[in-house]
Amino acid sequence: MPKIISETLWELAAADVQKRQSEVEDESRSVEPSERTVFLIGSKAGGKTSILYRCLDKEEFPKPTLALEYSFGRRTRGHNTCKDIAHLWELGGGISLSDLVQIPISPSSIRTLSIILVLDLSKPNSLWETMERLLHSTQEQVNKAFQQQQQERGSGSNQRTRVLPKDYPDRELINPFPVPLLVIGSKYDQFQEFDSNQKKLICKTLRFIAHYYAASLIFTSIKSESLMSKTKVFISHLAFGTDKGKTMSTDSTKPLIIPAGTDSFGQIGTPPSSDVTSLQARNPKDLWKKVYECTFPQETVREKKELKDPAKDPQYGEPQIDAMRAQKDQELEKYKRDVAKSWKGLNFES
Numbered sequence: 001m002p003k004i005i006s007e008t009l010w011e012l013a014a015a016d017v018q019k020r021q022s023e024v025e026d027e028s029r030s031v032e033p034s035e036r037t038v039f040l041i042g043s044k045a046g047g048k049t050s051i052l053y054r055c056l057d058k059e060e061f062p063k064p065t066l067a068l069e070y071s072f073g074r075r076t077r078g079h080n081t082c083k084d085i086a087h088l089w090e091l092g093g094g095i096s097l098s099d100l101v102q103i104p105i106s107p108s109s110i111r112t113l114s115i116i117l118v119l120d121l122s123k124p125n126s127l128w129e130t131m132e133r134l135l136h137s138t139q140e141q142v143n144k145a146f147q148q149q150q151q152e153r154g155s156g157s158n159q160r161t162r163v164l165p166k167d168y169p170d171r172e173l174i175n176p177f178p179v180p181l182l183v184i185g186s187k188y189d190q191f192q193e194f195d196s197n198q199k200k201l202i203c204k205t206l207r208f209i210a211h212y213y214a215a216s217l218i219f220t221s222i223k224s225e226s227l228m229s230k231t232k233v234f235i236s237h238l239a240f241g242t243d244k245g246k247t248m249s250t251d252s253t254k255p256l257i258i259p260a261g262t263d264s265f266g267q268i269g270t271p272p273s274s275d276v277t278s279l280q281a282r283n284p285k286d287l288w289k290k291v292y293e294c295t296f297p298q299e300t301v302r303e304k305k306e307l308k309d310p311a312k313d314p315q316y317g318e319p320q321i322d323a324m325r326a327q328k329d330q331e332l333e334k335y336k337r338d339v340a341k342s343w344k345g346l347n348f349e350s
Helices: 002-030 048-055 098-102 127-153 196-212 225-240 284-295 319-344
Strands: 035-042 068-076 083-091 113-120 181-186 216-219
Touching: 035 048, 035 098, 035 127, 035 225, 048 068, 048 083, 048 181, 048 225, 068 225, 083 098, 083 225, 098 127, 113 127, 113 225, 127 196, 127 284, 181 196, 181 225, 196 216, 196 284, 216 225
Parallel strands: 035 083, 035 113, 113 181, 181 216
Antiparallel strands: 068 083
């Protein structure tokens, strides 16, 4: 009898081990690596590259973004060997190069696309215009990409807007951005020096904008390890689908940290102005814009028509190629001079 029990226990143990191994193998086969696209836009020299480098744990010094730059991040999921990939695009030049949004926003990327809007808190006089124009250009391209995808796949396969939960705050009053959106207020260390009333207006305005577009909002500074750590959590959520955390702060005297769906118009309140009733506005967003511009008149952002030649930018230097180009440039100049001399020697008089 004892022998039978011993053999039975051994067989049960062996069967249990085999079952667990089989489950792990099945799980490994079922888990496929995911690919997502994250597109960073925002204020010129607002710290987009610095934030991205910190999130990717890059140690090199960030260089100014010339136009549109691509990088990627990888993350191993659990104990599996497959790695999720995040395609990271960054638009330089503020609003001057907004036409380039069509490159990262395409029918092939639209289903896994997220937008990060970085706004320079230290420059409130260009904050609203930068936000408005970049989001407008981005949304237009997103809609075009959805339309192109519908044409490629046939009617009935298009879903242009995000589907929010039925209990999402102010669901009937907001205008959700068509893809997940994260608003980052950068250079919080400089923003702290502002007058308390100015800080309150900027905080409430950005809270309204974020909630209006069903976006998350966070203030950060590359000089604060704590804030960068929290920012990395939000970006990782968009890039790899990780948990975005439960930290929340709506106090204007502290850095704002507001995950999408945790704020409401009731909590934000009305625009902080005594002249609200006298302002002519078409809708709540227009009203907030007018109140904001009363305190921070928006400077016209000049678009540069002549872009810097990347071939002459030292950060893109290639010694052999540059030497060959310099030689060709010299040969071209010599050719121009020779042609000019030959034309001067010709007599066109009849």
